[in-house]
Structures are given as structure tokens and as C-alpha cells.
Amino acid sequence: MTKYIVHGGKPLFGEVEISGAKNAAVAIIPAAILVDGVCRIENIPQISDVTAILKILEQLGASIRSINRHTVEIDSRHIHTTRTSYELSRKLRASYYLIGALLGRFGRAEVAMPGGCNFGGVRPIDQHVKGFSALGAGVTTEGGYINAIVESGRLTGANIYLDVVSVGATMNIMMAAALAQGDTVIENCAKEPHIVDLANFLNSMGADIRGAGTDTIKIRGVERLSGGSYAIIPDQIEAGTYMAAVAATGGQILVKNIIPKHMDCITAKLQECGVEVEEQDDTLLVRRTARLKKANVKTLPYPGFPTDMQPQMTTVLTLAQGTSLVTEGVWSSRYRYVDELKRMGARIQVDDKTAVVEGVEKLTGAPIQAYDLRAGAALVIAALAAEGESEISNVQYIERGYEDIIGKLRALGADIRAVEEPDEDALSTAQIS
Numbered sequence: 001m002t003k004y005i006v007h008g009g010k011p012l013f014g015e016v017e018i019s020g021a022k023n024a025a026v027a028i029i030p031a032a033i034l035v036d037g038v039c040r041i042e043n044i045p046q047i048s049d050v051t052a053i054l055k056i057l058e059q060l061g062a063s064i065r066s067i068n069r070h071t072v073e074i075d076s077r078h079i080h081t082t083r084t085s086y087e088l089s090r091k092l093r094a095s096y097y098l099i100g101a102l103l104g105r106f107g108r109a110e111v112a113m114p115g116g117c118n119f120g121g122v123r124p125i126d127q128h129v130k131g132f133s134a135l136g137a138g139v140t141t142e143g144g145y146i147n148a149i150v151e152s153g154r155l156t157g158a159n160i161y162l163d164v165v166s167v168g169a170t171m172n173i174m175m176a177a178a179l180a181q182g183d184t185v186i187e188n189c190a191k192e193p194h195i196v197d198l199a200n201f202l203n204s205m206g207a208d209i210r211g212a213g214t215d216t217i218k219i220r221g222v223e224r225l226s227g228g229s230y231a232i233i234p235d236q237i238e239a240g241t242y243m244a245a246v247a248a249t250g251g252q253i254l255v256k257n258i259i260p261k262h263m264d265c266i267t268a269k270l271q272e273c274g275v276e277v278e279e280q281d282d283t284l285l286v287r288r289t290a291r292l293k294k295a296n297v298k299t300l301p302y303p304g305f306p307t308d309m310q311p312q313m314t315t316v317l318t319l320a321q322g323t324s325l326v327t328e329g330v331w332s333s334r335y336r337y338v339d340e341l342k343r344m345g346a347r348i349q350v351d352d353k354t355a356v357v358e359g360v361e362k363l364t365g366a367p368i369q370a371y372d373l374r375a376g377a378a379l380v381i382a383a384l385a386a387e388g389e390s391e392i393s394n395v396q397y398i399e400r401g402y403e404d405i406i407g408k409l410r411a412l413g414a415d416i417r418a419v420e421e422p423d424e425d426a427l428s429t430a431q432i433s
């Protein structure tokens with residue numbers, strides 16, 4: 001079992017290169033199933049979610065050729081099954097994109113119920129199912145699998161109005177409709193940068209999708225997608241996490257390889273807290289020299305403040321002067337990490353969707369546990385800012401979404417290292433038997 005050991009209390013200085021976006025990569029890789037040819041995908045982040053999704057494609061019969069650390073070629077011409085591995089698919093939320101991709105290309109899909117981070121309840125997919133059904137598929141759940149099938153073998157375009165703004169449903173329906181017979185209109189869509197990225201990827205392979213990034217997406221179904229080359233956008237949330245880290249520790253860092261427009265919702269909030277942010281081409285210079293100021297934050301679909309930055313931002317606010325209010329507007333709960341921050345001296349009260357954060361002068365290091373990906377990132381930030389040593393366990397969650405977080409932070413001067421430790425539960429079982 002890997003743990004991170006952090007000696008905090010040091011400001012960060014230097015440069016950090018942002019990797020490709022996790023939430024775009026985990027959709028674009030399954031979307032390669034729709035392509036009857038070879039697609040080359042560049043700027044793929046090296047994270048465990050990507051490894052898992054590539055492995056699922058390989059098991060379906062796609063050939064995956066690694067060109068370099070961040071580029072793969074996927075050839076989906078010889079896919080021989082539409083049933084995914086139960087063990088692998090249930091590990092990640094993004095496996096639900098395999099339904100849209102397999103259904104769109106082959107008219108059927110059998111995909112294990114998705115996993116991913118648990119925010120205190122199930123992560124529903126009723127809007128995805130509503131979309132697939134409108135396109136003519138029958139969808140049932142049996143033995144832990146979601147089975148979708150269209151008897152004629154090809155979906156038919158339809159008008160779909162989403163009841164809730166859902167990133168996953170927007171992307172999944174877009175994939176399924178790309179090869180459908182006729183036109184599809186999706187209304188009340190989500191507008192996240194990764195939605196635009198998926199549409200751009202599909203269009204570069206021959207799809208006809210317009211309006212991604214607005215609340216109405218129009219898809220004219222095409223007969224076939226052929227191969228091509230595409231580079232994934234930089235990760236807005238990874239960039240935001242490093243910005244939040246320097247906000248918490250103080251110092252000055254240059255965040256490189258970003259799209260500044262995607263960062264506006266995060267930049268504006270950090271500036272409100274007194275962090276200085278200067279934009280230059282595809283970089284942001286982020287500096288914090290004075291004490292942080294309080295701010296109120298509400299997470300909302302893009303271009304609102306992202307829910308995937310809520311734990312990191314709440315951590316920054318634990319060190320701000322005054323009392324801040326954080327409201328989670330996307331998930332019913334995403335505050336499991338708060339108890340861990342309290343072990344470090346943070347003062348936070350959670351009432352349903354709201355966290356009241358009373359800023360403290362300093363945090364102190366402690367043994368803490370990550371419960372999900374962004375909660376883990378938040379704890380790393382807290383440990384970097386805290387005085388003394390912290391030991392972070394369950395870091396496999398962090399590695400789902402952050403490429404080489406240790407190397408990148410060490411290059412900024414952080415004292416953080418990964419250590420392998422025997423699993424205590426396994427040890428005690430071994431001793432008993």
C-alpha cells in the first residue's frame with residue numbers, strides 16, 4: 001500500500017506542466033470505439049483511470065499501440081465483443097461511456113454498472129438511459145450489467161431534453177447519436193470544456209456535431225467515422241489544484257500548458273481570496289504573498305465554479321481570514337474529507353450541502369486518509385501548507401486523476417514522497433492464519 005509522507009509549511013516556487021484532461025481522456029478513449037479506423041490520441045494523461053479504460057478497450061478487441069508516454073493509437077476495426085469486463089468497468093465511473101460508444105457503433109452494449117468516486121449516494125444514469133431509449137434502444141439492468149440493444153442494429157436520431165444538466169449524459173448521448181440514422185438534438189446540455197473536446201474529437205474523425213459548449217447540441221448522424229489524429233485539452237482541474245496549492249502554501253508558481261479561458265471560474269475565486277494571477281498565452285503565474293481573504297463559493301455546472309475543485313478550494317479557505325461559506329450545488333454531498341481536515345486543526349461545520357469554514361492561522365500535520373480523488377488532492381494541499389509531518393493513505397484515489405503528482409510537487413520545492421508500506425489488514429490476517 002502506498003502512502004504519501006509530507007513535511008509541510010514551505011512555500012512553493014517554480015514551474016508545473018499540466019497534463020491532458022482526465023475527464024476528456026476517459027470519454028475520448030471509449031469514443032475511439034466509434035471509429036472504423038486508427039485514431040491517434042495525443043496528450044493522454046498517465047493516470048490509473050486511463051490505464052483501466054485502455055485495458056477495457058483491449059479486452060473488447062481493439063489494438064492499442066503506445067507511441068510515447070502521452071500518445072496512443074487505437075484501432076477499433078477488430079472489436080469482437082460488446083460485453084465489457086465486470087471487474088474493470090465497475091472500477092471507474094467513466095466506463096458508462098462504453099455504453100454510448102458500443103451502442104452507437106454495434107447497436108448493442110453490455111457494460112458493468114459504473115464505479116468512480118462516491119459522493120455519499122449512487123451516481124444516477126437515468127438521463128443517459130432516457131437518451132439511449134429516445135434513440136431507439138431497449139435498456140435493462142441484469143446481474144450487475146447494463147444491457148442496451150437496438151433491434152435494427154442502428155440507432156435513430158431524436159430530440160432529447162435533459163431533465164438535469166449532466167456532463168456524463170450529454171457526452172454519452174453525443175457518442176451514441178454520432179452514427180445514428182438522422183438528426184439528434186440534445187437540449188439543456190452541460191457545457192464543460194471536455195464536452196467541447198469530445199465533440200471536436202468526433203468531428204475530426206468525420207462526425208457532424210454542432211453547438212457543443214452551448215446548451216443545445218445538434219448531431220447529424222453519419223455512416224462511418226474514419227481515423228485521424230487528435231490532442232486532448234489540458235486538465236482544468238489539475239491546473240486548478242496546483243493553483244490552490246500555492247494559494248495555501250504561499251510562494252509563486254508558473255502553471256504551464258493551460259487554456260486560460262477554462263481557468264476563469266477558478267482564477268476569479270482565488271483572486272477574490274487575494275491570490276495574484278497573471279495570464280500569459282498558455283500559462284498562468286500564480287502568487288500569494290499576503291494572508292488569504294474569505295470568500296463564498298457555490299459549485300455549479302460550467303462556467304460556474306467546478307464541483308471537482310470544491311475540496312481543494314475549501315482547504316484553501318481553512319487558512320483564510322474570516323468565515324467562508326461553501327455550497328455544493330452539483331452533488332448531494334461531497335464533504336467526507338472535512339473530518340480529515342479537522343484532524344489538522346481546520347474549523348469547518350457541514351450542514352447538508354453547505355460548509356461553514358472558519359479560517360485558522362495554521363494547520364498542523366497528521367495521519368489522514370483520502371476518500372476520493374479530489375478529497376485526496378485537497379489533503380495533499382492541506383499537508384503541504386501544514387506545519388509538521390502528514391501521512392496520507394488511500395492515495396490510489398489521487399493516482400486515478402493526477403499524473404506524477406509527487407514529481408510535479410517536488411519540482412516546486414515540496415517535501416513529499418511516496419512510501420510503500422505493508423497493508424495492515426493483510427498483515428493481521430496473515431498473523432491470525
Ligand SMILES: CC(=O)N[C@H]1[C@@H](OP(=O)(O)OP(=O)(O)OC[C@H]2O[C@@H](n3ccc(=O)[nH]c3=O)[C@H](O)[C@@H]2O)O[C@H](CO)[C@@H](O)[C@@H]1O
Nearest residue numbers: 124125126127128164165166167168169300301308330331
Ligand atoms: C454538471 C457537473 O458539474 N458535472 C460534474 C459531474 O459530472 P458527471 O458526469 O459525473 O455527473 P453529471 O454531470 O452527470 O451529474 C450532475 C448532476 O446530475 C445528476 N444526474 C446525473 C446523471 C443522470 O442521469 N441523472 C442525474 O440526476 C447527478 O446526480 C448530479 O447531481 O461530476 C464530475 C465528477 O465530479 C465532474 O467532472 C462534472 O463536472
Ligand SMILES: C=C(OP(=O)(O)O)C(=O)O
Nearest residue numbers: 093094116117308373374
Ligand atoms: C470525481 C471525479 O471523477 P469520477 O467522476 O471519474 O469519479 C473527478 O474527476 O473529480
